[in-house]
Amino acid sequence: MVTVSTRVDGDPSTRHGAEKRRKSPLGSRWTPYLFAAPAVIYLVVFQAFPLIQELRFSFTRTSLYTPNDNVWVGLANYLSVIGSSTFHQTVQVTIVYVVVCVVGAVGVGLGTALLLNGEFRGRGVARALMAIPWAAPAVAVALIATWMLNAQYGVVNRLLAAVGLAVPGGLILESPGRALPAILVTTIWELFPFCSVVMLAALQGVPQEVREAATMDGAGPWWSFRVVTWPVIRPTVDLLVLLMTIWSIRRFELIWLMTQGGPVGTTNTLVIDLYSTGFQLFDLGKAAAIGMVGLVVSLVVVIAGRFVSRRAEQEVSR
Amino acid sequence: MRKNPIGTTARVVGVLVALGLAVFPLYWMFVTSLTSDHNLFGNHVQLLPDLSRIGVYAHALVSQDVVRWLRNSLIIAAGTCLLSIGLAVPVGYALSRFSFRGKGSVALGLFLTQMLPEALLVVPLFAFFRTLGLIDSLPGLILADTAFVLPIVAFILKGAIDGIPRELEEAARVDGCRPLDVLTRINLPLIAPSVAAGAVIAFFSGWNEYVFAVTFVSDPSKQPASVGVASFIGELSTPTQTLMAVALMYTLPAVVFYLIAQRHVVAGMTAGGVKG
Structure with missing residues (x-):
């Protein structure tokens, strides 16, 4: 496949x-x-x-109210964006968000794919059900996540309290320390099924005889995974890392609807910052500059990622 | 592996835990929609749905807004689906079967557009659509949504056509079949499952889309379900049970159709990423 x-x-x-x-x-x-x-x-x-x-x-001063009335300001928007401390926080949040999402989604995806690989009863049903989070619309996910994380009545808080891990005041999405982890978990929940399904397909290419031979030669599960399975699925993992990176950089609805980038900017990724600068501060010029910086960054990341993965492939085939 | 009972048990437990986590939020949506206020806001946590309260769904549907939201979403989704397929089939065919100058640039361009966030282009598109008179209109949303899903659908169809033996269409061409007929009569019937998968993806990208819908539409009669459901977040006047019932009615079609088309969808999306 x-x-x-x-x-x-x-x-x-x-x-x-x-x-x-x-x-x-x-x-x-x-x-x-x-x-x-x-x-x-x-x-x-x-x-x-x-x-x-x-x-x-991005090179003009433009207000959302009068998008056709632009005053040329050269690099002023870029300078004000790059010089501001909130932008540094935004870049940090974006990096953390993207890295954790990619590692989490690909990792959980690989784990569940290994679980679902092989013969067992109800495998088809299990695989289908596992794909549900990926299919659910982001807006609906944001609604149910917000309800589950509700400070007073949310099921997450009730369960945490039941096992003695109650959060003070139940504040999760409203707390600067807990909002980003909560959003990360929600995002990974939404993304991992796609990784899982793709990885399952790749696992079909792992030669079963070689695995069995390795096991007979006394290789433990970890060793046989490293030597037999990993080289086969490696290109797929690279591909998923690329896709998850692009999707995480782009992600908007979930974060916007759950926190709007708050509290105090702790979930403010580049895309959220771009949108709120344009639609809450009405500063289209600055919003565009943020967007362009973000676009350049993501292009560099993607090109570098492809380069590294090509190099790795050549190393392997040598 | 089969001889190891501990490994098997661990796997069963692992699968069940993973499935539970994957399914729980939607299950919780369902349970919440069928829970009394007393249990929702009291100290007792109700873990099973109270099926005697199923009337909440009929009640939610009677409300004019919900039916209109779903209808608007349906129109946007169907339009996005038709337009995307119509544009993606020929370009997928060109990329798969012909070699021409600029082919690499077309493929690269298709790949790169997938990196553009909707939030980046929403303002210029808004300005553009205002001059065209496409604000507050469902066709405007169809045009915007199609631009973002078209590359994915094109890659899915290119990959599918790649998989058909060339000999079939060469035979048809020898018989004097023109390229357009070769595409519609020979190739399209053979890639029908992939066309269906592309159609499902395009349909639900229109069904799910939020950013353009919330920015371009202010007329309540034109709002789709994504905007309607999002407006529930943090809202206090509508009963929680109704919110969840509406959200579930908006979610279920997407889940069901995705599950049906899953295999082809994944094949197409990864092909697009690899070959782009």
Whole structure:
């Protein structure tokens, strides 16, 4: 299911193809462009054009009330963003959020995939149920999480109290120390099933005979995992880390609806900061600058990540 | 492994714990919707749903808002689904079957757009849509939502077409079939499961979408369920049971359809990430 090798496309100028192409007027060298054009034009209009617009905003003073009335201010927005201490906190929160989400989601995903791998009764049902959190809409997840974490009536507080771990005042989402962990747990809960399902598919590629041979040779479960399983699923793990990184940097609804970045900015990720700067402080120029800085950071992270994973692959194949 | 009873027991316990954690929040949504005020706000924790209170669902549906929310969500989702499939099928075909100048850039562009957060583009899109008169309109939301799900659907369909033997369509071309006919008559029927998976993803990205809906729509009659359910958070006037009932009615379709299409959805999404 998860193919990592890049398939080499057939050469279009084979004798065979060239003959046919001459016959039909539509089957010319323009054919692929005609097929690709609608989607490409669509994305240029609704993604590239707004992105350029946003880039332009970042060099202007623009209010949400008058988005077409911009005053060019050069790098002022960037300087004020980078110089502010709240932005440093935002970057820190974002890094913690992304790293913990990625490690947590991929880790729990791998753990549950190993649990669900192999033969047992009810496996199909178990796999299906495990995917539920991933399918639930973020808005609904935020609603139920907020209710479960409610200070007075939330089931989490009641259970914590029952085992003697009661939180003072029951404050979780309202507490600077506990809001981010609570949001992290919720996010990982939402993300891990996807990792689990993808990892399960990858585990089907692990040669069972080799595992059994390793066990017979006296390899413990950990050793046989490291030597036999890990090399097979490694590319999938890399891919999941990449996807989870992108998704975590982008994540908005869950955090916004649960805490709006508070209390005192402890859950204020770049995307939340970008939105609240634009829609609560009405400062579109600064919001755009935050967004651009975030975009550059995530591009660097993703490119570096791919580079590292390619290098690792080469090392392995050598 | 099979000979080790301790390992087997540990696995069973592990699976049950993991399943419990995965399912509990939605279960709790259900239980809360069927719990009396007395138990909800008293000291006693009710762990099982009181099925005699099932009328709360009918009651929630009678409220005009909920039906309208779900209807608007349905329109947005269906529109996003149709538009995404319509745009993704040809581009997926072009990426899979042809080699042309700029192909790499198209694939890279599709991959990179997945990195753009909705919150980044919401302002320029708002300004753009206002000049087009697409504010407070469901078609406007369909256009915005499609832009964000189109790349994923395109990769799913490209991956599916990659899996069909080329010989089939080459035979058809020898018989004088034009490229568009080759796509619609030969390839599409063969990739029907992947088209369905792409359709499910696109449908529910429209169904779930919140940022554009809450920003672009101020007319209550145009609000979808995502905005409606979100408005419940921190709200005190609506009974908690009703909130949970509505949220569950909004959640269940997504869960059920995702479960059905799960395998193809995952295959397509990972293919997009790897080959982009």
